[in-house]
Amino acid sequence: MEKEIYERLNNVFRDIFDDETIEVHPETTSDDIEDWDSLEHINLVVAVEQEFGMKFNMNEVTTMKNVGEMVEIIKKNMTK
């Protein structure tokens, strides 16, 4: 299941940053992707929510450190 989540997540990242070369790993952070600034971060969060049919709460968004932590939250809440 985790592999599938990473695959779907990877597609979301590629769409949002319009870059087909992106490969995300658990350790990926905003420092690794050039366009990943605070404004794009919002769009990323919305797109991830829509992809997995779930909502992040404020606490989760503010404490999440890297893609690995994002995936942990997705696993807990995903409905599709």
Next chain:
Amino acid sequence: MRELEYPFDVEYLIKNKKKIKKKLLESENLLEKRIAILGGSTTSEIKNMLEIFLLNYGIKPIFYESEYNKFYEDALFGNDDLDNFNPDIIYIHTTNRNIMNYPTLYDSDETVNELLENEYLKFEKIWNSLFKKFKATIIQNNFEYPSYRLLGNMDASNIHGKINFITRLNQKFYDYQNKTKNFFINDINYVSACYGLDKWDQGFYWHMYKYAMEVPAIPYLSFNIAKIIKSIYGKNKKAFVLDLDNTLWGGVVGDDGVENLAIGPEVPSGQVYFEFQNYLKEHKSLGVILNINSKNEYENAIAGLNHPASSLKPDDFIIIKANWNPKNINIKDISEELNLGADSFVFVDDNPAERQIVKNYIDKIAVPQIDIPENYIKIIDRNGYFEVTNFSKEDLNKSEMYKDNAKRSQMMATFDNYDDYLKSLKMKAEITSFKKIYLERISQLSNKSNQFNLTTKRYSLADIESIYNDDNYIKLYGKLEDIFGDNGVITVVIGHIINEIELHIDLWIMSCRVLKRNMEFAMMDELVKYSRKRNLKTIYGYYYPTLKNKMVQDFYDIQGFELINEDSEGNKKYKLDINEYKLKNNVIEVEE
């Protein structure tokens, strides 16, 4: 682009906006406009979405974005970046988050009124200051309702309630709009209501990112702004082309018979079509013309429209095509008969296969994706094809004008000699320098005319006002009436004077309603008379080709100008010696 028409897939738009933008940037003939966004909250995604919706309308925006919540300072105290940017449009994105002082229950009525006045004046100052500095159009949000009601239901009616306060503040904004040109309200109160207020403001997006609404709501907001802007620049649609069976009534008139159609107030399915017909009929007052394009025997189509419960009657339509031709062929014919580009049509048909054919063959025609009859109105309305920003009295009578034209064509058939026909029309024209009451119509015409348009320059109302006040321009409008009716203002020429002896023609446009009536010769005569009065020696004319203005490629040759330059793209420059000009018009009586 289908993806940018209502109803749209928000998820898709948010994920793919960059790809969409790239694709739309490949389109030709994009109109560049400078848009300043002054925000009272985060505006980044609003800008991104606005950009793709505008590109889809053929407008390429260049943006200035104020720093976060610096709308007040930017507007009032100015800043060099904004001043140098020199915007065409200023969008002020404020929301109820920007209201500083609400009333409390301790306040007296006078204090509440004072608070209201202060809150309002802050905005009025912003607008006045921007108008003073820029020749721009302002688009201002009204206020959406707040997320809670301290007084419960009484929040709406009691002077201390936030809902009451916002309602009164909004009304003051509308009063300002009603007395101010080039000022438009972006109705976020309506947009947020359609979207659902509970979803619109969830707190999360405000507290996390200072967005005043949730990000998935932003496409609806930006679409609403884009509709206003495209309307300002004359990109509204002009006509409906409507199917009949299962579009204007339930059932198939040829098979079921007129008496069995679902239309009228007796049964629910009839009511839904009746409401839809009324909705379409209301558009006539906006100057939108109605036409039929239906696969039917002509007699059956007319019989259906004469159904006693049908609100639309045969007389409400300008052209009725009821035959077995492919619908795209009928649309081409309607376009030629009306002298209107098919890209200004909205084609409404319940049959997805017909819609697809029309979309494939007719470039840029609007084809709303209607589904079930009870949704027809909503889907068409939300797309804002006819968004009103510039309403003139001419619009009220437009259907009549098109009908008069049909009568003229019939009369023409009875004459052998075209000049005799023109004389029989007993045409009278008023051709003179711009008058204040027509400035709005003149701007509207400059944005709508595509075919009889030598340079395709677009002028906002603010541009036209400044030309009106500038003595370095010769600016003429022409009105034309004849035995069948008054066409109103249908032609405009603007030229600027250089070196005190040269007139350079910036704009020459004429409505296609009055083609082949020799009005252009009457205009030319007057232009020369005005030039002589100013002691000018030479007139220079310019022709810039577009996809649509081929009909005037030899216009200046016909007027007797001499071609002095033509480049590889077909741009032509012409010259006329005023001394040698001989008056041409002999069929129109001109009043100066």
